[in-house]
Amino acid sequence: MTHRFDGKIALITGGTSGIGLATADRLLAEGAHVILTGRDKPRLDAAVERLAGGDRVLPVRGDTTSLRDLDALTSEIGVRYGRLDVVFANAGTALFQPFGAVTEADFDHVMATNVKGVFFTLQKTLPLLSDRAAIVINASWALHRGLAGADLYAASKAAVHNLARTLAAELGPRGIRVNSVSPGYIETPMFHEHIPAQAHPAVVAAVPSARLGTAGDVADAVAFLASDDASYVNGQDLIVDGGLVAAAR
Numbered sequence: 342m343t344h345r346f347d348g349k350i351a352l353i354t355g356g357t358s359g360i361g362l363a364t365a366d367r368l369l370a371e372g373a374h375v376i377l378t379g380r381d382k383p384r385l386d387a388a389v390e391r392l393a394g395g396d397r398v399l400p401v402r403g404d405t406t407s408l409r410d411l412d413a414l415t416s417e418i419g420v421r422y423g424r425l426d427v428v429f430a431n432a433g434t435a436l437f438q439p440f441g442a443v444t445e446a447d448f449d450h451v452m453a454t455n456v457k458g459v460f461f462t463l464q465k466t467l468p469l470l471s472d473r474a475a476i477v478i479n480a481s482w483a484l485h486r487g488l489a490g491a492d493l494y495a496a497s498k499a500a501v502h503n504l505a506r507t508l509a510a511e512l513g514p515r516g517i518r519v520n521s522v523s524p525g526y527i528e529t530p531m532f533h534e535h536i537p538a539q540a541h542p543a544v545v546a547a548v549p550s551a552r553l554g555t556a557g558d559v560a561d562a563v564a565f566l567a568s569d570d571a572s573y574v575n576g577q578d579l580i581v582d583g584g585l586v587a588a589a590r
């Protein structure tokens with residue numbers, strides 16, 4: 342095991358399950374101190390217990406759509422660590438509906454979580470970022486090709502991928518890199534919530550690697566982007582999808 346994050350301070354939003362939790366596990370194994378967020382205290386407590394990272398894990402309850410919660414989060418990080426070296430803006434939600442069925446409430450919820458939450462997580466943490474910090478935003482393969490029923494979700498993910506590119510240009514002079522990761526079909530609670538078991542064989546059939554992705558597959562890619570191994574990778578989107586997008590071209 343490499344130790345690319347020894348002594349580094351990493352924030353992971355939405356770290357209570359799936360990709361966020363797997364990334365916390367990976368960064369901890371490589372020496373990081375990890376701040377984990379989520380909206381639900383019992384889920385946060387369960388994640389902390391599962392990670393078994395001792396005093397290298399700081400759970401902070403909070404909703405990324407609330408600027409008040411983000412202020413409380415950054416103030417707690419400031420007091421405890423004084424800086425951040427890695428931010429993984431991962432907290433997100435999904436909604437798959439035919440275009441005509443999307444309501445204003447759906448729109449507000451998805452955009453608040455996937456766009457506003459990411460935008461202000463990054464804005465509020467900016468003063469804490471060290472000069473060689475790395476930001477990774479969790480986007481989605483859905484921004485790369487048309488997926489019927491993903492209108493709202495794909496639009497939200499395209500927005501944050503573009504934010505990564507723009508911030509790369511803006512923060513580059515400080516040595517801060519900003520990239521996004523675009524997971525394919527990854528077997529997490531979110532995947533199971535939206536894709537019924539009977540649809541799994543068809544999903545796998547569309548993936549050249551002939552399997553669903555794991556949260557660990559994405560965590561490996563996030564760790565790469567957040568590490569010095571990617572020191573000249575900036576403003577990019579790394580698709581982690583077993584070839585799903587490539588095969589559709």
Ligand SMILES: NC(=O)c1ccc[n+]([C@@H]2O[C@H](COP(=O)([O-])OP(=O)(O)OC[C@H]3O[C@@H](n4cnc5c(N)ncnc54)[C@H](OP(=O)(O)O)[C@@H]3O)[C@@H](O)[C@H]2O)c1
Binds near residue numbers: 358481
């Ligand atoms: N799984 C896939 O196939 C897939 C594919 C492409 C992209 N993604 C992206 O990957 C990211 C993680 O999803 P996942 O698949 O790992 O799903 P997951 O297991 O359901 O995890 C979602 C995480 O986001 C947190 N969260 C949601 N809304 C939040 C909010 N407003 N404030 C704070 N935390 C919030 C949840 O925490 P609490 O519920 O405990 O608050 C949970 O920790 C999302 O951005 C998703 O769009 C997933």
